[in-house]
Structures are given as C-alpha cells and as structure tokens.
Amino acid sequence: MSDAYVVPPERCASCGARDLTRLPMVLTDGTDVLFVSCQVCEGREWLTESDGQWVSLSIDTVIQRSARRT
Numbered sequence: 001m002s003d004a005y006v007v008p009p010e011r012c013a014s015c016g017a018r019d020l021t022r023l024p025m026v027l028t029d030g031t032d033v034l035f036v037s038c039q040v041c042e043g044r045e046w047l048t049e050s051d052g053q054w055v056s057l058s059i060d061t062v063i064q065r066s067a068r069r070t
C-alpha cells in the first residue's frame with residue numbers, strides 16, 4: 001500500500017528536510033494533485049486527496065493520468 005497522510009507532509013519523505021515546494025496541479029484526466037518538491041535532495045512526490053487523506057501517487061500513475069489522448 002502507498003503511504004497515506006492526514007495532512008500534506010511537512011517533511012521530505014526521502015531526506016526529512018522541511019524546505020519543500022508545494023504546487024497544486026490538475027492532471028489531464030481531472031485529478032487534483034499536490035506536487036511536492038524537496039529543495040535539498042530534489043526528491044519529488046505527487047499526492048492526491050482521497051477520503052480525507054493525502055495519498056502518494058507513483059510517477060507511473062501521474063504520467064498515465066497526464067497523458068493526452070491522441
């Protein structure tokens with residue numbers, strides 16, 4: 001199972017730094033996500049809210065949901 005958070009994480013999941021950039025985004029399929037980028041280790045994470053919890057999305061899921069239909 002993926003990690004779940006009640007609130008968006010304050011710390012980087014990889015290195016624990018608090019210096020995070022948070023950027024709300026909407027994927028091509030309409031999914032609301034929060035893009036979290038670490039200033040220290042350049043770790044990136046995409047979170048989506050589900051049933052009141054923030055759930056980490058895999059990069060494969062993000063790419064799939066961001067793909068434009070051709």
Ligand SMILES: [Zn+2]
Nearest residue numbers: 012015038041
């Ligand atoms: Zn980090």
